[in-house]
Amino acid sequence: MATIDVPLPSPPAASGHGEPVTFESLYEQRFGSMVRLAHTLVDTREQAEEVVQDSFAAVYERFHRLDHPDAYLRVTVLNGCRRVLRRRMLSRRQPIPVSEDGQLGASHVVDAIRRLPHKQRSMIVLRYDLQLTDREIADTLRVPVGTVKSTIHRALAELRKELT
Secondary structure, X not given: OOOOOOOOOOOOOEOOOOOEOOHHHHHHHHHHHHHHHHHHHHOOHHHHHHHHHHHHHHHHHHHHHOOOHHXXXXXXXXXXXXXXXXXXXXXXXXOOOOOOOOOOOOOHHHHHHHOOOHHHHHHHHHHHHOOOOHHHHHHHHOOXXXXXXXXXXXXXXXXXXXXX
């Protein structure tokens, strides 16, 4: 009598507590927290969701081989955020194209504000777009009023330097 070798399905990956976890349960449990993590690092929800979706795709491809899919997911999200930030830094290093008549383009102020670090950019927008006072900005961002004043001062100095 001949025997047929049938490969056994690989066991589901185990969570940190020893119970098996499925990809679907990992997705349900971790999607929201991974988007929050990525959003904190990359500043936009759209980019954060894209990073997390790419990370879940990477986990899905290797899920049956992973001993700790949750840890692998976190590392993949962090690496995806680093890639986004690296690309953003590289694009900021590109010189601003000057129009043919030697003047900056029509949106030069907005572009200059977008190139500011997140903290400076947010305070400039709160001050000049929403017309908030130093105290209101400090309360909104939960920072001291002195931090607001010094950050706005540095941001304005950077904008002046770039726009002249």
